[in-house]
Amino acid sequence: MSQxxxxxxxxxxxxxxxxxxxxxxxxxxxxxxxxxxxxxxSIYSGQTLVRDFLLVEIERVGGSFDIFEAAATGHLxxxxxxxxxxxxxxxxxxxxxxxxxxxxxxxxxxxxxxLLLDGGAQVDAVAxxxxxxxxxxxxxxLGRNAETIRLLLAAGADPNARQTAGYTALFSAAAANRRDLxxxxxxxxxxxxxxxxxxxxxxxxxxxxxxxxxxxxxxxx
Numbered sequence: 730m731s732q733x734x735x736x737x738x739x740x741x742x743x744x745x746x747x748x749x750x751x752x753x754x755x756x757x758x759x760x761x762x763x764x765x766x767x768x769x770x771s772i773y774s775g776q777t778l779v780r781d782f783l784l785v786e787i788e789r790v791g792g793s794f795d796i797f798e799a800a801a802t803g804h805l806x807x808x809x810x811x812x813x814x815x816x817x818x819x820x821x822x823x824x825x826x827x828x829x830x831x832x833x834x835x836x837x838x839x840x841x842x843x844l845l846l847d848g849g850a851q852v853d854a855v856a857x858x859x860x861x862x863x864x865x866x867x868x869x870x871l872g873r874n875a876e877t878i879r880l881l882l883a884a885g886a887d888p889n890a891r892q893t894a895g896y897t898a899l900f901s902a903a904a905a906n907r908r909d910l911x912x913x914x915x916x917x918x919x920x921x922x923x924x925x926x927x928x929x930x931x932x933x934x935x936x937x938x939x940x941x942x943x944x945x946x947x948x949x950x
Contacts, residue, residue, distance in 0.1 A: 731759055738767060741776040750786060757786050764824030768794075772801050772836050796821060800829035800845065803838035812848045819848040826858030834868035839876040842868075852884045862892035869901035869910065878913055888919035895925035903935035908943050921947045 734756050737745040750756050759767045768787070771780040784802060787794065796818045799807035808829075811818050822828060830850040833841040842864075846852065856862050862870075865886040868877050882888065889897055899919045902911040911931070915921065921931050929937075932947035 731756070731761075734759060734767065735761065735770060738770045738776060738779050739774045741774070741779055743776075743778045743782055746779050747782060754790065757783060757790065758792055766795075766798060768798050769801060796829050797823045797827065797832055800833040800841055801836040803833070803836075803841045805838075805840055805844060808841055808844055812844070816849060819845055819850045820854070822857055826856050828854045828856075828864070830854065830864045831856060831862075831867045834864040834877055834881060835871040837872070839874060839880055842877050842880050846880060846884050852881055852886045853890070860893050863887075863890050865890065865898050866892045866896070866901065869898040869905075869914075873901075873905060873907060873910060875910060875913060878910060882913070882917045888914045888917050889923060891925075894927070897923055897925075897931070899923070899931040900925065900929075900934050903931040903940065903943060903947065904938065906935065906938070906940040906943055908946060911943070911947065915950065921950050 734746070734749050737749060756767060761770070768780065768783045771783055780802070794802070794804055794807040796808065796811040798804070799811055818829065820828065823832070828850065830842065830845045830852065831854070833845055852865070853863055863886065865878070865881045865888070868874065868881060888899070891897055897919065899911060899914050899921060902914060911919075924930055930947070932944045935947065936944035
């Protein structure tokens with residue numbers, strides 16, 4: 730049932746998820762072989778209805794959230810409780826190679842990001858997985874919240890740090906056609922001339938996607 734349950738989550742089959750949980754409530758806090766929970770799978774899969782259902786069910790039965798789930802959902806109460814129990818959790822690693830700050834930057838809220846930064850989270854932590862990215866990369870690739878990005882930069886995030894294949898955060902702003910985010914990065918020292926491992930710049934990355942206005946602006950810098 731567990732693998733079928735995971736497939737329901739990944740497909741966003743909310744009715745099937747609800748029926749499965751009704752038949753077997755333990756599925757609410759099921760984890761795969763790597764230790765990734767059903768809640769985290771709903772977040773990774775972008776299935777917000779399933780995520781919200783699981784959140785309600787976990788709260789209803791008095792279940793708990795680990796620090797990674799709390800960070801990814803922006804659950805400030807659970808996040809603060811975890812940090813109060815052990816300050817070292819601010820720099821902990823999930824079973825799939827993320828810190829709480831990566832997850833808060835990618836999926837959570839600016840408030841969760843600030844709480845973690847205030848609690849000692851490392852803004853330059855490099856993910857222990859093939860992406861080898863930092864929280865700023867995660868924020869630009871997924872969350873794209875301007876306040877989160879400003880918080881990370883103010884805390885010392887390097888706007889020119891590279892992840893796998895040499896991509897900087899500016900590439901993600903270009904891929905999303907977000908000049909507003911690119912301006913924040915450049916205002917904090919991002920270099921638009923940097924190339925990835927394939928010889929591309931953020932400008933050429935934008936132009937490949939027909940974001941010509943953004944590409945022209947980046948070329949003008």
